[in-house]
Amino acid sequence: MRIGVLGTGMVGRALAGKLRELGHDLVVGSRVAGDDAQPFAEAAAHGELIVNATNGAYALDALAQAGAENLRGKILVDVTNPLDFSKGFPPSLFVSNTDSLGEQIQKELPDTKVVKSFNTINCEVMVDAARAGGESDLFVSGNDPEAKATVSRFAREQFGWKNVVDLGDITTSRGTEAYLLLWIRLYGALKTGDFNIKIVKK
Amino acid sequence: MRIGVLGTGMVGRALAGKLRELGHDLVVGSRVAGDDAQPFAEAAAHGELIVNATNGAYALDALAQAGAENLRGKILVDVTNPLDFSKGFPPSLFVSNTDSLGEQIQKELPDTKVVKSFNTINCEVMVDAARAGGESDLFVSGNDPEAKATVSRFAREQFGWKNVVDLGDITTSRGTEAYLLLWIRLYGALKTGDFNIKIVKK
Numbered sequence: 001m002r003i004g005v006l007g008t009g010m011v012g013r014a015l016a017g018k019l020r021e022l023g024h025d026l027v028v029g030s031r032v033a034g035d036d037a038q039p040f041a042e043a044a045a046h047g048e049l050i051v052n053a054t055n056g057a058y059a060l061d062a063l064a065q066a067g068a069e070n071l072r073g074k075i076l077v078d079v080t081n082p083l084d085f086s087k088g089f090p091p092s093l094f095v096s097n098t099d100s101l102g103e104q105i106q107k108e109l110p111d112t113k114v115v116k117s118f119n120t121i122n123c124e125v126m127v128d129a130a131r132a133g134g135e136s137d138l139f140v141s142g143n144d145p146e147a148k149a150t151v152s153r154f155a156r157e158q159f160g161w162k163n164v165v166d167l168g169d170i171t172t173s174r175g176t177e178a179y180l181l182l183w184i185r186l187y188g189a190l191k192t193g194d195f196n197i198k199i200v201k202k
Numbered sequence: 203m204r205i206g207v208l209g210t211g212m213v214g215r216a217l218a219g220k221l222r223e224l225g226h227d228l229v230v231g232s233r234v235a236g237d238d239a240q241p242f243a244e245a246a247a248h249g250e251l252i253v254n255a256t257n258g259a260y261a262l263d264a265l266a267q268a269g270a271e272n273l274r275g276k277i278l279v280d281v282t283n284p285l286d287f288s289k290g291f292p293p294s295l296f297v298s299n300t301d302s303l304g305e306q307i308q309k310e311l312p313d314t315k316v317v318k319s320f321n322t323i324n325c326e327v328m329v330d331a332a333r334a335g336g337e338s339d340l341f342v343s344g345n346d347p348e349a350k351a352t353v354s355r356f357a358r359e360q361f362g363w364k365n366v367v368d369l370g371d372i373t374t375s376r377g378t379e380a381y382l383l384l385w386i387r388l389y390g391a392l393k394t395g396d397f398n399i400k401i402v403k404k
Contacts, residue, residue, distance in 0.1 A: 092300045097383065133404035141387075167387045175384035181299065182377035185343075185369045186401065195403035199388065202335035202396040 004029060004047025006062055008037050011079060012053035014123035022158055029066065031058075044070035049077065049154070056080040056101055057094065060108060071112040075147045078102055078173075079118040079126065081180050090184045093177060102141060102173025113147035115140055116173040117155065117164075120183065122193040129160035136196035137163045141172040165199065206231060206249025208264055210239050213281060214255035216325035224360055231268065233260075246272035251279065251356070258282040258303055259296065262310060273314040277349045280304055280375075281320040281328065283382050292386045295379060304343060304375025315349035317342055318375040319357065322385065324395040331362035338398035339365045343374040367401065 001024050005016045008030040016028050016036075028036055029043025044050055044066035054062040059080045063071070082101040084094040095101055102116035117140045118126045125131045129138070138161040140148045148166055155161035167175060187193055203226050207218045210232040218230050218238075230238055231245025246252055246268035256264040261282045265273070284303040286296040297303055304318035319342045320328045327333045331340070340363040342350045350368055357363035369377060389395055 096380070097298050098294045131404065132402050134402040136402040165388070165391055167391050172387040172390075175387035178298070178380040178383035181380035185374040185377035186367070188374075189367055189369050190401070190403055192403060195401055197399040198402050199392070200334050200336040200338040200398050200400050201392055201394060202333065 001025065002046055002048045003027075004043035004045075004050040004066075005053055006040055006043055006050065006066060007053035007055070009053070009055060011123040011126070012051075014127055015051055015053050015079075018127035018159070029062075031062065031065070040066040041070055047074065049075050049150075052076055052078045052080055052105070054080060056082045057084070059101060060104060063105060063108060068109055068111065071109055073111060073113075075113045075115060075144075075150060076105070076109065077118065077151055078105055078114055078116045081119050081177055083180065090181075090188075093180065096178055097174065100171070100173035100177045102170050102177065106143065106170045113142065113144040114170060115142040115144075115147050115151045116170065116176060117141070117151055120176050120179055121196050125194060125196055127159050129155075129162070131194055132196035133194060134198070135163060136198040137165050139165050139167050139172075139176050141167045141170055141176060143169050163198075203227065204248055204250045205229075206245035206247075206252040207255055208242055208245055208252065208268060209255035209257070211255070211257060213325040213328070216329055217253055217255050217281075220329035220361070231264075233264065233267070242268040243272055249276065251277050251352075254278055254280045254282055254307070256282060258284045259286070261303060262306060265307060265310060270311055270313065273311055275313060275315075277315045277317060277346075277352060278307070278311065279320065279353055280307055280316055280318045283321050283379055285382065292383075292390075295382065298380055299376065302373070302375035302379045304372050304379065308345065308372045315344065315346040316372060317344040317346070317349050317353045318372065318378060319343070319353055322378050322381055323398050327396060327398055329361050331357075331364070333396055334398035335396060336400070337365060338400040339367050341367050341369050341374075341378050343369045343372055343378060345371050365400075
């Protein structure tokens, strides 16, 4: 599949590495092109599917550089979190509660099918569900049911995510982004980032 | 055990019902005394252990009525969430991200050992861990390790909570309170409140 990965930080590199290994036709986009990376717009134009793995703080800037016309009609998998490290660790969120980064991105790109997902786990677990140490859940949020189904199938087939919970429209990103505030504390208590949550229900 | 339960809403009634059934010596406190309920101060004075099951929006008021002197040196299990329903459903949080209701309560009652817990599940699951449908996790946050150990033991012995995760000091309430924003969306997706999360880790 032709995929554009936006971002060359830890998350972008983990995703690109795994997607290449799986044989996908990748262009990785970066603010500063060079080496393996092209400008954001090239990566966006290349992909049938685009993954937004930029730093949350610069995600809207990066997507503006990627260009709405290059993202039009496509699925954008948004794996970012609005983490604010300006006061050190633990971070807070720069948007939360009554809004979310997922919603802000969807608002900026009304003709793109934004699917918020993979933002509740670290990047090693993103690309290898088993690394969490057992069966656990992945979440999708977005306004387009077909796009969510595509991302869920992709997650299952490529990364081993058997359990994908469709939370609803893009406003449900508020839930998964806010969960980061718990994730951070769990990371502190468990002393590993290789974990996830599994929904248990009656 | 002599327990004071503050609050006669759904959560307070579920907790009081179960605690009575288990044979504890209960006084239930309410804004408006009558029937089974005494003033908040009577319930607080009675308990060796106090459970704050008031409506989050009025929790600080209720605790002021309960009286710092009646809570001094005691464990206050705070099961509230700062839910704001003023704009309907889904609710938002009236404090979040860089602060929490747990912290605000601890600040108001510096001589009380506040343990935030049970706020990540509905009240039927609170008092019966098995009702979530399988093994799952309960969280405790608080500044006093001994108080957290007491609450964890109580949760295990009285309500069947085998897995209690100590998240750290009272600031970790930010994590479990923010999780409510995900809980609400899960409640929408799963169509039941009888669920919980289980930590899966390597």
